Amino acid sequence: MAISVKVMRRPDPGRTSYMRATLKGMSLTFKHLVRLKKVTLEYPEDQPELHPRWRGTHRMEVHADGRPKCVACGLCPTVCPANCIRLVGGEDDQGNRYPIVYEIDEFRCIFCGMCQEVCPVEAIHVGQHFENAEYTRDRFVYDLDRLMEQDHPTTLLWDPSDPRSE
Amino acid sequence: MHEMQQLSTFWFWVAGAAKVIGVFTVVMLAVAYMTLAERRVSGFIQDRLGPNRVGPFGLLQPIADAVKNLIKEETMPGTSSKFYFVLGPMLAIMPAVVTFAVIPIAAPLPTPVGTVDMIVADVPIGILYILALSSLAVYGIVLAGWASNNKYAFLGGLRASAQMISYEVALGLSVIAVLLLAGNVTLTEMVWQQQQMKLWFVFPLSLAFIFFVISALAETNRLPFDMPEAESELITGYHTEYSAMKFSMFFIAEYSHVLTASALMATLFFGGWDIPVWTGDDMFWHEGALIRGFDEAGAPIAATPSVLITLLTLGAFSAKTAFFVLLYIWIRWTLPRFRYDQVMHLGWKVLLPAALGYIVLIAGTMLVLDQLGVPFGLRYGLILTGVSGVTTVAFLFFVDRDRVISGAHGQGSVARIRARAAAAGIRDAHGAQAAPATARSNPASS
Numbered sequence: 141m142a143i144s145v146k147v148m149r150r151p152d153p154g155r156t157s158y159m160r161a162t163l164k165g166m167s168l169t170f171k172h173l174v175r176l177k178k179v180t181l182e183y184p185e186d187q188p189e190l191h192p193r194w195r196g197t198h199r200m201e202v203h204a205d206g207r208p209k210c211v212a213c214g215l216c217p218t219v220c221p222a223n224c225i226r227l228v229g230g231e232d233d234q235g236n237r238y239p240i241v242y243e244i245d246e247f248r249c250i251f252c253g254m255c256q257e258v259c260p261v262e263a264i265h266v267g268q269h270f271e272n273a274e275y276t277r278d279r280f281v282y283d284l285d286r287l288m289e290q291d292h293p294t295t296l297l298w299d300p301s302d303p304r305s306e
Numbered sequence: 307m308h309e310m311q312q313l314s315t316f317w318f319w320v321a322g323a324a325k326v327i328g329v330f331t332v333v334m335l336a337v338a339y340m341t342l343a344e345r346r347v348s349g350f351i352q353d354r355l356g357p358n359r360v361g362p363f364g365l366l367q368p369i370a371d372a373v374k375n376l377i378k379e380e381t382m383p384g385t386s387s388k389f390y391f392v393l394g395p396m397l398a399i400m401p402a403v404v405t406f407a408v409i410p411i412a413a414p415l416p417t418p419v420g421t422v423d424m425i426v427a428d429v430p431i432g433i434l435y436i437l438a439l440s441s442l443a444v445y446g447i448v449l450a451g452w453a454s455n456n457k458y459a460f461l462g463g464l465r466a467s468a469q470m471i472s473y474e475v476a477l478g479l480s481v482i483a484v485l486l487l488a489g490n491v492t493l494t495e496m497v498w499q500q501q502q503m504k505l506w507f508v509f510p511l512s513l514a515f516i517f518f519v520i521s522a523l524a525e526t527n528r529l530p531f532d533m534p535e536a537e538s539e540l541i542t543g544y545h546t547e548y549s550a551m552k553f554s555m556f557f558i559a560e561y562s563h564v565l566t567a568s569a570l571m572a573t574l575f576f577g578g579w580d581i582p583v584w585t586g587d588d589m590f591w592h593e594g595a596l597i598r599g600f601d602e603a604g605a606p607i608a609a610t611p612s613v614l615i616t617l618l619t620l621g622a623f624s625a626k627t628a629f630f631v632l633l634y635i636w637i638r639w640t641l642p643r644f645r646y647d648q649v650m651h652l653g654w655k656v657l658l659p660a661a662l663g664y665i666v667l668i669a670g671t672m673l674v675l676d677q678l679g680v681p682f683g684l685r686y687g688l689i690l691t692g693v694s695g696v697t698t699v700a701f702l703f704f705v706d707r708d709r710v711i712s713g714a715h716g717q718g719s720v721a722r723i724r725a726r727a728a729a730a731g732i733r734d735a736h737g738a739q740a741a742p743a744t745a746r747s748n749p750a751s752s
Contacts, residue, residue, distance in 0.1 A: 159702055159705060172352070172353055174350075177353070178349075
């Protein structure tokens with residue numbers, strides 16, 4: 141055989157039926173029509189269940205006296221792949237470093253969570269939160285006070301010994 | 307018992323005006339809620355909930371939609387033909403709305419001034435009026451498609467006209483079978499004949515009903531025949547360039563058509579406003595008197611119209627129409643769109659000859675029955691039901707193979723292609739030597 145021709149295998153005429161297929165389809169859609177269980181989540185009333193490692197907008201942990209836990213080490217702006225963290229560090233008279241300016245542009249952020257992973261004092265976290273609507277764009281640059289005000293749960297870090305969070 | 311009298315001229319006009327306003331309002335409301343029903347049913351079929359936010363169960367959604375469409379910006383394409391662009395939606399909506407006028411919606415209503423027929427205009431040409439006006443609707447679509455000066459809109463308009471012409475024929479032919487059996491073209495008389503036969507025409511004319519449903523789907527441009535819209539091929543076809551209320555006009559027109567087609571199916575094949583089995587609701591004007599039927603001697607029996615009967619029959623009519631509207635929606639969310647050549651093939655090469663042959667068969671059977679002296683009644687209907695049933699099964703058996711909407715090769719059945727391939731010794735896609743068609747056995751059994 142010199143030439144190989146591709147012949148599409150179609151259903152045998154005796155065993156194919158558009159009429160029966162149509163009726164089958166109609167009965168299928170009817171079953172779904174009367175099925176009471178729907179997949180719609182009626183959102184504002186019913187909240188979705190977030191996964192423990194869901195990464196949303198950030199929050200800054202605070203000490204008991206209200207100071208941010210951040211020590212302005214500069215690791216998070218260094219590691220940040222989106223370059224969305226702006227940090228200006230300062231030093232008080234006891235020699236403790238603290239952030240003078242700490243801003244995160246949530247529009248630039250890609251929510252990779254590397255800032256949380258890299259933080260040596262567990263100060264910056266990504267959180268389990270997604271309702272971020274604002275009226276103006278500049279409200280999306282979260283400053284230090286804003287980050288400290290956030291009270292949503294923080295995201296669970298990935299644990300290499302339990303890679304699936306089981 | 308109420309006095310049965312025909313209306314005086316003055317009250318005829320008053321009742322006419324009231325019916326026009328009433329029916330128009332109800333049709334518009336029904337259309338508004340059909341859009342909601344479509345969205346909710348489609349949601350349910352896809353395991354969603356559909357719009358349920360505006361008002362209880364989303365019942366105020368059509369009003370919100372209307373407000374939205376009224377305050378949206380009207381766009382006018384710069385290169386369009388302005389006059390026809392504006393004329394298009396008007397021409398589309400007008401025939402869709404006026405066709406409901408000749409459909410009887412309930413048994414006659416007794417009032418102190420006389421008995422009022424529950425039909426806007428009982429014109430003697432009945433169904434012909436509907437056929438004439440509903441085919442005018444294509445002008446709106448064609449004008450809209452052409453005036454938009456957009457290639458997709460133009461293709462949509464072109465397809466609409468081709469499809470309308472093709473399926474108008476099959477629609478007309480399927481109606482002819484009903485006309486033969488009813489012996490008249492007015493819809494009131496068709497309802498009466500079905501009451502007299504004590505059998506809805508869907509049974510003696512089962513195949514005509516199937517043809518009518520298919521053609522009506524095509525006539526109203528609904529899936530699986532929505533070639534003029536075809537959003538996956540033509541954006542949205544003829545109304546691509548339309549926005550705001552002009553766009554809504556096309557939607558109102560489409561749903562009015564669906565409503566009219568559903569009401570027609572109910573009237574022509576499911577007894578209209580007739581309540582099954584019960585004969586108390588049978589009513590017809592016979593020589594100036596409202597009668598219920600004829601006794602053995604052939605003398606007319608007077609009917610007893612009442613408000614209750616009118617309301618019950620109105621309910622029956624609404625239920626039947628609503629069922630067909632639901633069927634429309636159900637079919638839309640089940641079947642995929644036909645390819646254009648398949649639409650043409652089905653219309654011209656299957657429905658047209660089959661409907662013609664069916665008319666000949668029905669006419670022949672009726673001639674034989676009349677010659678044998680079988681009176682028009684239940685027995686007459688049952689004999690026709692038998693003949694139609696056999697024909698329907700035979701027809702369905704014929705199309706129940708892959709002949710009607712076969713693949714791109716379009717030439718003959720798969721068996722022949724396989725046989726040709728086998729004769730040439732060509733291997734098929736699976737690498738197996740294609741067996742000769744005659745020797746092929748059922749793989750499931752072997």
